[in-house]
């Protein structure tokens with residue numbers, strides 16, 4: 001048996017390894033860079049690079065790569081060998097500081113949203129020393145940021161780091177005003193990842209799974225998730241073997257994989273790590289998704305990360321648990337027990353509340369994708385309307401503050417107020433509301449709307465930036481206040497008054513909430529196409545520019561990329577559907593028609609006195625559905641052909657949403673009905689039962 005303590009982080013060039021392998025002065029300089037973002041000198045970089053290379057070679061590495069996160073949502077890598085000719089027909093292994101710090105991949109094929117013409121293909125990757133390098137396979141991976149020749153940001157990491165920095169700056173200002181000696185505030189994230197596992201052989205027979213990552217056809221199985229027997233249920237042997245290997249591989253990379261269990265839907269599972277600094281959590285989530293897929297193959301399984309692999313069955317999301325913590329080890333969203341700490345907590349809580357209300361549109365955009373459109377608002381995931389769940393106790397406290405009441409009507413959970421006119425309270429861990437998109441869960445917020453396949457970077461960029469903005473407004477007020485404590489109270493009170501509309505503790509799935517939210521004036525950006533333009537609205541650009549996250553050009557280019565991505569996704573799905581419909585389903589259905597009608601004809605020809613009424617009805621139904629199926633194929637064909645040059649990406653995306661997506665749904669619905677009456681032997685590919693209930 002391997003000792004987990006020994007394998008954990010064994011493939012990571014972490015602080016322990018650095019300390020052991022670098023001269024003291026170099027280690028110190030590197031640590032300063034990691035902690036304070038100080039630039040690293042060339043001499044130091046050379047020493048670090050050499051040590052990294054030696055360590056990696058001992059681990060079996062022959063190559064290195066600058067690992068980056070372009071706007072494809074996944075990661076990218078190009079591998080270079082360490083080899084260099086030694087002059088005598090032999091080679092030496094080399095890796096310089098320059099190679100560590102900067103790389104130049106051909107950037108022409110990554111999405112840039114018009115930021116870079118293909119002939120200006122140059123892009124640069126720059127080492128991100130705040131995320132550890134690691135060895136995977138035979139390669140040393142160096143986490144990097146990615147930008148264009150002109151300096152425009154082309155990745156997810158850079159804006160994420162910038163947003164963390166923006167929040168840090170403002171949070172430290174506030175804490176200083178509150179008399180705290182804190183030099184750094186980082187945002188922390190624990191991303192719970194949901195996924196499906198299906199049998200590889202079954203998967204290989206479904207073009208839709210292969211090309212689109214989700215089933216485009218498939219009738220609901222006789223048994224779905226209604227028995228609720230899968231959630232937290234016993235793990236299938238094959239699945240438990242998979243999870244074990246996955247854990248081990250993640251641990252080797254220093255990823256704190258902690259919890260694993262079966263999810264609500266059959267064949268659905270979840271993995272949750274222990275939280276980490278946001279950019280590391282983001283890197284780790286990317287690695288987790290990658291390894292989930294790779295390791296599945298070894299177990300003759302395929303891991304589906306799509307948000308909605310199966311219609312009528314729960315989809316997969318990602319819960320982004322988020323908080324802010326200080327270099328002194330304090331969680332700023334920990335309610336604590338003393339009134340003084342509560343003031344601070346409530347101030348930060350108010351900032352989050354105001355941020356979510358002021359920038360709900362941006363949070364909505366950050367989770368927008370064609371895949372996630374199947375979940376949000378579909379009574380299994382939070383709706384597209386962004387609101388906050390605080391729970392009764394906190395809501396009560398805020399209401400008291402708003403009314404200026406010193407002592408709240410206490411429930412058994414909380415006590416009388418103290419000096420700062422704030423009640424202390426006991427953290428409530430039983431209070432749960434799984435329908436809320438943004439829920440306070442004791443000492444952190446859980447942003448639940450994220451799709452399972454997406455990078456968590458986007459959501460955290462928006463969240464950090466919006467909160468940074470509110471903290472800045474608060475800090476400015478505190479700067480000008482003579483009585484800081486009174487001003488803090490005034491800010492909290494005012495924030496509650498102006499932003500309490502964002503709080504909703506009820507059932508977010510209900511129709512009443514949709515109406516209520518509309519009355520409150522909360523945005524309801526139902527689909528991705530409604531949401532995406534918000535990325536570059538005047539208000540968003542103002543926010544991004546103020547905090548140095550994106551320039552207007554970058555924000556506009558990202559909007560284009562999101563729209564393009566939406567269009568491409570639906571286009572692939574529509575074409576895949578047409579192919580499956582024409583080449584697989586229709587021929588099978590026609591063959592079955594032949595069997596049924598031939599059988600009937602034989603019976604009729606016998607001229608016996610038998611009643612064929614029901615059989616004739618059945619045959620007619622089959623025939624009518626077949627007819628209808630063909631007409632739906634034609635309709636989808638027509639709208640696909642109709643994608644003529646719309647003027648803008650937005651218009652094209654709207655066309656896809658309104659016409660192509662709808663025609664796809666119509667085609668699917670007839671196909672799914674046919675599936676329920678056509679003989680199993682005649683159905684051309686594995687059904688939901690085959691996919692979801694394997695052994």
Ligand code: ADP
Pocket residue numbers: 188189190191192272273274275276321322323324331441443444
């Ligand atoms: P819950 O049961 O409410 O989902 P868990 O304790 O299981 O809570 O935590 C869920 C996720 O939240 C885990 O990934 C955990 O590491 C993470 N988490 C806990 N505390 C924090 C925090 N302060 N900041 C960010 N994430 C956190």
Ligand code: MG
Pocket residue numbers: 192319446
């Ligand atoms: Mg959770």
